[in-house]
Amino acid sequence: MSKAMILNRRQALKVAGYLSLSFGVPLQSVLSQADDLGQATSLPGDLKGTPMLNAWIRINADKTVTLLVGKVELGQGVLTAVSQVCAEELDVDISRIKLISGDTALVPNEGVTAGSFSMPYCATAVQYASAEVRSILLGLASQSLKVPVDQLSVQDGLIKSSTGLSISYWDLTLGQSLERKATGSIKPKDPSQYRYIGHAVGRIDFPKKMTGQAIFLQEMRPKGMLFAHIVRPPSYLSELQSVDLSVAQNMPGVVKVVQNGSFLGVIAQREQQALAAAKALQASARWKQTTEMPTHEGIFEWLQKTPPQKIIPTKRQVRASTQAASSTHEATYYRPFHMHASIGTSSAIATLGSDGVLVIQTHSQSVFETGLAIAKMLGMEPSKVRCQHVQGSGCYGHNMADDAAADAALLAVSVPGRTVRLQYTREQEHQWEPYGSAMVVKIRAGLDDSGNVLDWSLNLWSNPHGTRPSGEAGNLLSSHYLAKPFTLPVPENAGAPNYAADRNAIALYDFPGHEVLTHFITEMPVRASSTRGLGAYANVFSIECFMDELAHLGKVDPVEYRLRSLKDARAKDVITKAASLIGWSSYKKRPGAGIGIGFARYKNIAAYCAVALEVEVNEKSGRIRVLRAVAVADTGQVVNPDGVKNQIEGGLIQSLSWTLKEEVKFDQHQILSQDWASYPILTFSEVPNVQVELIDRPGMPFLGTGEAAQGPTAAAVANAVFQAVGVRYRRLPLTPDRVKDGLPASKT
Amino acid sequence: MVTFKLNGQSVKTEANANETLLSVLRDDFEINGSKFGCGKAQCGACTVLVDGDPLRACVAPVSTVVGRSVVTLEGLGEGNKAGRLQQAFIDEQAAQCGYCTSGMILMSQALLERNPNPSEQEVRQALDANLCRCGAHNRIVRAVIRASRSKS
Numbered sequence: 094m095s096k097a098m099i100l101n102r103r104q105a106l107k108v109a110g111y112l113s114l115s116f117g118v119p120l121q122s123v124l125s126q127a128d129d130l131g132q133a134t135s136l137p138g139d140l141k142g143t144p145m146l147n148a149w150i151r152i153n154a155d156k157t158v159t160l161l162v163g164k165v166e167l168g169q170g171v172l173t174a175v176s177q178v179c180a181e182e183l184d185v186d187i188s189r190i191k192l193i194s195g196d197t198a199l200v201p202n203e204g205v206t207a208g209s210f211s212m213p214y215c216a217t218a219v220q221y222a223s224a225e226v227r228s229i230l231l232g233l234a235s236q237s238l239k240v241p242v243d244q245l246s247v248q249d250g251l252i253k254s255s256t257g258l259s260i261s262y263w264d265l266t267l268g269q270s271l272e273r274k275a276t277g278s279i280k281p282k283d284p285s286q287y288r289y290i291g292h293a294v295g296r297i298d299f300p301k302k303m304t305g306q307a308i309f310l311q312e313m314r315p316k317g318m319l320f321a322h323i324v325r326p327p328s329y330l331s332e333l334q335s336v337d338l339s340v341a342q343n344m345p346g347v348v349k350v351v352q353n354g355s356f357l358g359v360i361a362q363r364e365q366q367a368l369a370a371a372k373a374l375q376a377s378a379r380w381k382q383t384t385e386m387p388t389h390e391g392i393f394e395w396l397q398k399t400p401p402q403k404i405i406p407t408k409r410q411v412r413a414s415t416q417a418a419s420s421t422h423e424a425t426y427y428r429p430f431h432m433h434a435s436i437g438t439s440s441a442i443a444t445l446g447s448d449g450v451l452v453i454q455t456h457s458q459s460v461f462e463t464g465l466a467i468a469k470m471l472g473m474e475p476s477k478v479r480c481q482h483v484q485g486s487g488c489y490g491h492n493m494a495d496d497a498a499a500d501a502a503l504l505a506v507s508v509p510g511r512t513v514r515l516q517y518t519r520e521q522e523h524q525w526e527p528y529g530s531a532m533v534v535k536i537r538a539g540l541d542d543s544g545n546v547l548d549w550s551l552n553l554w555s556n557p558h559g560t561r562p563s564g565e566a567g568n569l570l571s572s573h574y575l576a577k578p579f580t581l582p583v584p585e586n587a588g589a590p591n592y593a594a595d596r597n598a599i600a601l602y603d604f605p606g607h608e609v610l611t612h613f614i615t616e617m618p619v620r621a622s623s624t625r626g627l628g629a630y631a632n633v634f635s636i637e638c639f640m641d642e643l644a645h646l647g648k649v650d651p652v653e654y655r656l657r658s659l660k661d662a663r664a665k666d667v668i669t670k671a672a673s674l675i676g677w678s679s680y681k682k683r684p685g686a687g688i689g690i691g692f693a694r695y696k697n698i699a700a701y702c703a704v705a706l707e708v709e710v711n712e713k714s715g716r717i718r719v720l721r722a723v724a725v726a727d728t729g730q731v732v733n734p735d736g737v738k739n740q741i742e743g744g745l746i747q748s749l750s751w752t753l754k755e756e757v758k759f760d761q762h763q764i765l766s767q768d769w770a771s772y773p774i775l776t777f778s779e780v781p782n783v784q785v786e787l788i789d790r791p792g793m794p795f796l797g798t799g800e801a802a803q804g805p806t807a808a809a810v811a812n813a814v815f816q817a818v819g820v821r822y823r824r825l826p827l828t829p830d831r832v833k834d835g836l837p838a839s840k841t
Numbered sequence: 842m843v844t845f846k847l848n849g850q851s852v853k854t855e856a857n858a859n860e861t862l863l864s865v866l867r868d869d870f871e872i873n874g875s876k877f878g879c880g881k882a883q884c885g886a887c888t889v890l891v892d893g894d895p896l897r898a899c900v901a902p903v904s905t906v907v908g909r910s911v912v913t914l915e916g917l918g919e920g921n922k923a924g925r926l927q928q929a930f931i932d933e934q935a936a937q938c939g940y941c942t943s944g945m946i947l948m949s950q951a952l953l954e955r956n957p958n959p960s961e962q963e964v965r966q967a968l969d970a971n972l973c974r975c976g977a978h979n980r981i982v983r984a985v986i987r988a989s990r991s992k993s
Binding site for chain 1: 913
């Protein structure tokens with residue numbers, strides 16, 4: 094049993110009390126920071142929402158530093174990166190940093206860990222907060238040593254004067270209360286002085302993960318913990334007609350059978366007992382099914398004929414000149430629903446304590462908003478629901494983590510004082526997670542005599558990309574099935590500068606006329622929400638394929654065509670470098686093989702990324718093999734080069750999997766993609782070698798990286814396939830059957 | 842009563858012989874490495890070694906291992922000191938979320954026992970039925986090659 098993993102409420106508060114020994118801050122003042130904007134509106138990153146320095150950083154008497162962050166580890170390495178930033182600006186050894194992340198009672202509310210926001214918002218806040226705490230400590234040392242600040246230096250928390258005097262952070266802060274708002278006025282270090290930022294630091298969580306020490310939520314085993322399983326209906330709109338609870342109730346080890354409307358669950362002494370009882374419950378349940386879905390084959394037609402909730406003018410830039418286009422080109426691209434398909438199914442642990450506080454351990458990306466949604470679902474005071482983030486399997490967006498937290502909570506309140514653990518079955522995860530939305534993207538361009546774009550018009554049709562808990566009970570899956578059900582709030586499409594369905598729908602290229610219309614369809618045939626990159630995957634795929642088509646129509650080299658349509662020098666740099674790494678200009682075309690390139694700046698405000706790769710197409714089987722891939726990224730100031738490379742390469746490989754293999758299949762009644770056999774993903778023998786190069790920009794803002802490779806990779810594949818076999822494939826995924834069907838008869 | 846060897850120690854459990862080995866390892870013996878991923882032997886996150894051979898613990902009843910020797914991720918190191926493959930995975934930073942890692946390491950252990958110097962292609966083949974969703978495949982392959990070359 095790992096004691097470290099068991100963070101019950103009392104222990105956590107004890108820890109907090111200890112931590113605040115030196116930078117004493119009452120818990121309540123931490124919680125109220127979010128409201129206390131005061132004059133701090135121009136502070137960097139998430140310091141804006143939480144300006145108190147000791148809400149982020151505490152200097153402890155035991156010679157450690159506590160760093161409190163609202164962002165959470167999802168496998169992307171963010172906690173290692175923010176530790177590096179803190180160690181750098183505070184001038185302490187990184188081993189002194191103790192992290193508390195994602196505990197709603199303790200950390201700054203930084204919203205959702207998503208959208209590649211953690212580096213620009215959290216790491217930037219930590220950077221400025223650490224620099225300011227260091228400066229305050231230097232000020233204290235100056236008073237104590239009676240030496241001017243400019244004659245002091247710091248090494249691992251020890252402040253030394255040029256005259257040989259010294260005092261440590263730990264001595265300075267003993268018994269002191271340093272509650273102070275950040276001013277944001279202390280400039281971080283010059284990049285030339287960096288020893289942590291820009292250097293590869295090993296992931297702080299890897300030694301535990303690789304030696305089997307407890308670190309995941311699934312490894313929390315509070316004494317007396319019970320195990321739960323739930324029963325899901327056969328389809329989305331099913332209603333429970335009848336069920337015999339007694340069979341499950343009388344099975345070995347069963348502690349409680351829970352029925353609330355159409356929501357069914359079982360709590361038992363052992364995991365396998367809960368599973369067996371849930372199966373028995375499922376067998377006795379009779380449902381009324383009303384779900385009628387358009388099927389995965391019919392989804393694109395459905396999207397285009399269903400009345401949109403609104404048509405959003407994402408961009409409207411009318412061309413000034415009146416020159417008539419000499420030709421036009423139009424193409425339509427299709428992206429199916431995708432799964433997050435985490436390797437571990439979602440899990441949560443919940444306990445309703447004798448103090449009336451419901452404590453939930455969850456791997457949610459949005460601990461605060463999910464906690465609030467659960468409180469509303471249960472009719473509890475929001476302050477009585479506390480979420481603590483503990484790592485789970487990688488998530489890549491809004492998967493079922495939040496639903497697991499809600500379901501564990503629903504079950505735990507039926508057995509007050511007992512701890513209940515829930516982990517979904519594989520079928521439950523595959524069939525019920527919110528998928529990345531299917532999309533149709535139609536692009537039309539008017540061209541001048543040289544093939545340059547005069548007018549560019551992009552229309553996209555999409556379901557929502559955001560049905561996260563957002564503090565609303567109706568966003569939690571099981572809330573729809575309760576005796577007093579909640580309804581799904583009408584989803585919004587986030588606007589500028591991040592966008593959602595229309596994320597990256599505005600091409601970064603400089604076109605004289607440029608129009609983007611977003612047909613936002615809120616009626617959802619299947620459950621949809623945020624999946625890595627949101628609309629950017631389909632939009633970048635479409636834009637970058639279309640640019641390739643235009644280049645070929647104009648008989649211009651596709652790399653040259655992109656470069657001459659761009660003004661942004663950083664964009665040009667990643668494209669040029671990716672082309673050079675793949676050997677673009679010297680590539681010797683072979684039959685059935687080809688190279689292709691794709692580019693985007695994620696959200697047009699985050700990391701720049703170009704991907705180039707070589708494919709080989711087996712014209713008999715239709716199978717595409719990616720032989721090698723390169724990616725070049727510019728993420729501003731790089732904090733952890735190996736971490737960024739890992740994210741870019743991982744995103745590239747995941748996008749290859751989406752692009753070549755993945756499509757959620759469903760008939761009129763149910764989801765057919767129920768496991769790894771019916772929803773295959775890329776495997777080792779299909780993964781190409783990948784070379785990732787970074788263009789570092791010392792001193793420039795951190796740009797989020799995690800989603801940058803998704804769109805460019807998809808386009809690079811389709812463009813390479815075109816070079817290989819001369820056919821434009823515009824419907825994803827590029828499965829062997831689809832490729833074969835598209836080949837001219839002579840080739841098959 | 843089921844008795845077997847777990848990471849070199851003799852153990853016994855009162856668990857029902859039909860319970861999965863994975864469930865017994867995780868819930869009775871507090872094994873952390875082997876993970877629940879699918880319960881259908883499709884992903885490999887639960888892989889353990891039984892008498893040296895890989896077994897998907899999520900579908901195997903615990904009775905499968907009566908009198909046999911089971912090795913999990915915990916059995917490859919000494920306490921918190923990483924074993925050869927574990928250290929190679931750390932050195933290559935061969936993961937992102939790390940949920941599939943234990944299965945990858947145990948499959949690789951079985952590979953290295955029968956083929957101490959595998960080629961890149963052989964490593965890919967050996968791990969082909971183990972799924973990674975984060976895209977750490979190439980790092981994992983490099984880690985296995987690195988381990989095969991380290992003598993410790």
